[in-house]
Amino acid sequence: MDSFLHQHQEEMLHYIEELVNIDSGSYDKQGVDTIGLLLKESYKELGFNVFVEKQGVYGDHLIIEHKDAIDPNIIILAHMDTVFPRGTAAERPFRIEGNRAYGPGVIDMKASQVSVLYAIKALVNEGYEGYKRIRIVLNSDEEIGSPSSREIIEREAKGKKYALVMEPARKDGSLVSSRRGKGNYTLIIEGKAAHSGIEPEKGRSAIEELAHKIIQLHELSDHENGISVNVGLIEGGSSANTVSDHAEAQIDVRIKEIGQVELLEERLDEICSSSDVVGTKISLEGEMNRPPMEKNKKTRALLRIIQDVGDEIGVEIEDTSTGGGSDASFTSSLGIATIDGLGPIGGNAHSDQEYLVIPSLVERTLLLATIIERLSKK
Incomplete structure (x- = not known):
């Protein structure tokens, strides 16, 4: 999968650029729905069914599952909204400087959207079938507390064994194992x-x-x-x-x-x-x-699995706690083993200096794909 992802890095960056250059603030329903439509078509091309949860005020939410899904035991959460108002993308569109990419929402979390998609593409390309054990929820209002999507997330998470949440990794590459x-x-x-x-x-x-x-x-x-x-x-x-x-x-x-x-x-x-x-x-x-995302026994066990996967592919995995909120709290409070921060590495989210560390894009996408395949067998 490593070689496949390296071969498609430029393609991944172009997709991120397309997403970043579309305003999708939490209250910009048209923008969020445009993002959702692009992602919907990409998943359908891979043989996934995409169910649209229509919303009146906020953007529509997407529930995604392969047409041949077999009792999915993994839920993947990622949000399509950003904190930026309409017009921000035009003022400072996607750009690359050195080994960093910049733009509104580039790390929180448009790079993560592309990472999930290409992790699945890598699994499909290599003949693995872990993608049949996942259910993906893409919501439109995480940045304002998930007022319309919390119920959907909790509904779709029931019965799942693992939750993988695609907020970006910390600046030092750490995953998030607890949140206040x-x-x-x-x-x-x-x-x-x-x-x-x-x-x-x-x-x-x-x-x-x-x-x-x-x-x-x-x-x-x-x-x-x-x-x-x-x-x-x-x-x-x-x-x-x-x-x-x-x-x-x-x-x-x-x-x-x-x-x-x-x-x-x-x-x-x-x-x-x-x-x-x-x-x-x-x-x-x-x-x-x-609710808080607590580092409990189940989460510790999932973290050990992810660290083993990291060792296997040559990525050292550390974890940390953070005071910021995310949808990981909802799955964790349901008793589901949850790890957050599985997106690429970056920093300065919610600011005009938000960035993605480009070399981490392939690395963390490979990590995600390998985690999915490993967990699908448990």
Whole structure:
């Protein structure tokens, strides 16, 4: 498979270029669906059935399985959306400088889409049949928390033994064996407006109340145990000389273990159950929308298999933990052995300096193909 992939590296890069030069932000349904149509046709050419889960607001999701599939035991997850708005691809299209390729979404995760496709092509070319044991889910809204695809991912993952998630490898090539869980909350404060010069005593400042709450919320962080609470965005008031009657805060919560959820939510409710500024009203909205991906016994066993495959093809495999979220959390929470970061190596995702390390494209695609073949026999 190695020689096949090296022979097709330029073809792979051209495909990545085509995908990168199509805007596909999470809220750009037309762009995401264009990506989906291209990938759909490529898989159909390989004898795969592609089932389209139609969406109204977000791009359509794709469920892909070979027409001769035999009780697939592996689910592969990859997303088609990026964080970039329409027009970004025109402003800074795909380009190559030295051994790196640049462009919006090049590593997160358009290179991974091509890697999955060509891993399957390599298996087919060499006469292996591991591709008959996989089910692929390509979703359109991962970058915003997978609001419409989580249910589909969990449905399609049921009964699977292994989950391979195609987020990019870390800059040093490490795979991801654990991720922190994530929650998003909105804190809304209602006060009473008044002129700050004429009758301030008649006002009830929503901003003052919010200030108290921000301090209390940040005190919930316990970084040693993997808990962080961050108020990252606030707004409120109408003018400098008006006691504010409204204020809001966006809160990001991260946890290391699923057992931390209940206690943390109790503390959030406790903080928001009473006012420090008499006369203000408080409401808290939101939820933990991604459970943590824990490095459990099953994941450790899968990691050992992948490391053995790496040794076989001459790729040293290390693993790491990260605070960022991904769809790997959903499969892991279902008790499925899950490894993430199986895409090519790159860095600076979500920025204008996002890049793919070109030599890693063939290496990691070969790794993926060999993993699929190995796991298909278990």
